[in-house]
Amino acid sequence: MEIWQAIILGAVQGFAEFMPISSSGHLILLERWFGIKNNVLFYSVMLHFGTLIPLLIVYKKQIISLFKKPFDKLFYLILATIPAGIIGLTASCFFDLDLLFSNKTYLIGITFLLTALELFLTENFCKKKSNLLTRKIDFKSSITMGIGQALAIFPGLSRSGTTLAFGTIAKLEKNENADFTFLMSIPIILSAVMLEGIKTIKNGEIVDIQIIPLLFGIISASVCGYIAITKMIRVIKKANYKVFYIYLIIMSIASFITGG
Numbered sequence: 001m002e003i004w005q006a007i008i009l010g011a012v013q014g015f016a017e018f019m020p021i022s023s024s025g026h027l028i029l030l031e032r033w034f035g036i037k038n039n040v041l042f043y044s045v046m047l048h049f050g051t052l053i054p055l056l057i058v059y060k061k062q063i064i065s066l067f068k069k070p071f072d073k074l075f076y077l078i079l080a081t082i083p084a085g086i087i088g089l090t091a092s093c094f095f096d097l098d099l100l101f102s103n104k105t106y107l108i109g110i111t112f113l114l115t116a117l118e119l120f121l122t123e124n125f126c127k128k129k130s131n132l133l134t135r136k137i138d139f140k141s142s143i144t145m146g147i148g149q150a151l152a153i154f155p156g157l158s159r160s161g162t163t164l165a166f167g168t169i170a171k172l173e174k175n176e177n178a179d180f181t182f183l184m185s186i187p188i189i190l191s192a193v194m195l196e197g198i199k200t201i202k203n204g205e206i207v208d209i210q211i212i213p214l215l216f217g218i219i220s221a222s223v224c225g226y227i228a229i230t231k232m233i234r235v236i237k238k239a240n241y242k243v244f245y246i247y248l249i250i251m252s253i254a255s256f257i258t259g260g
Contacts, residue, residue, distance in 0.1 A: 002213065003212065006213035006217035007216050010050060010221035012026045012027065013221045014221040014227070017225055018160055018182065020160050020244050021161070021251070022111070022112065022115060022158040023047075023051075024044070025155045026251075027047070028102045028108060029251075029258075033258070045192050045193050045196040046218060048189050048193065048221075049193045050217065050219070051221050053225070053226075054222055054225040054226035055186060057226065058229050058230065063183070073137065076138070076139070076141075077187070080145050081146065081184065083150035084150040086150070097153065101156070106255060106256050112248045113248070115158045115245075120245050122164060122239070122241065123241045123245075126239035141170035141171075148162045148167075149162065149184055160185070161244075175237065
């Protein structure tokens, strides 16, 4: 992987992780278009790690408060992570979704369209029934958002977009929905980095890792991730997702045209 490729992939990861456009779907497409084949999944996971850095910076106070009594939000966060953990581990035993979607990128076109649809419906629901979005995170809403996050294991189906949509279904207040959506990504990113790191070491692929491009990619993901997360907090308050679902429709068409 060239340094310029790593920077571009990092930038895409940083923006797409927190904007509802699917970082995994974009990375698979770019890796195919750039012809990158070695340690693709490891690079992808490490770029996810890069987006964890701005998340820890922006949500430092909320993360610290998780470990203070009465620990209710920490409990809800753990609860919301369980569905994704169960479905993710089960799916990995039977399918390699990243390999499947990288070989048949037209599938990403389909999941991009699904993400566009859920953003369109979420925007319209928020505008028509914004007075109903008053709930704080609780047992029912954390489970609802956890199911949404679990469904987003498919590349092209945005994790943040899906959890935001399910948070809206649960009638969460917009700020609460945004904060919990971003906090939910922390255990998922940490788990992915740990599992893929162990896998890479066990397979002896660590010697093939290009450290310099990887570092540039992580830095790029961190910087762009910080920009994205601060912008998205404002977007969610306004519930204006039009630019995102129009963009996803365009990317869906590109996926169909270049799909295998």
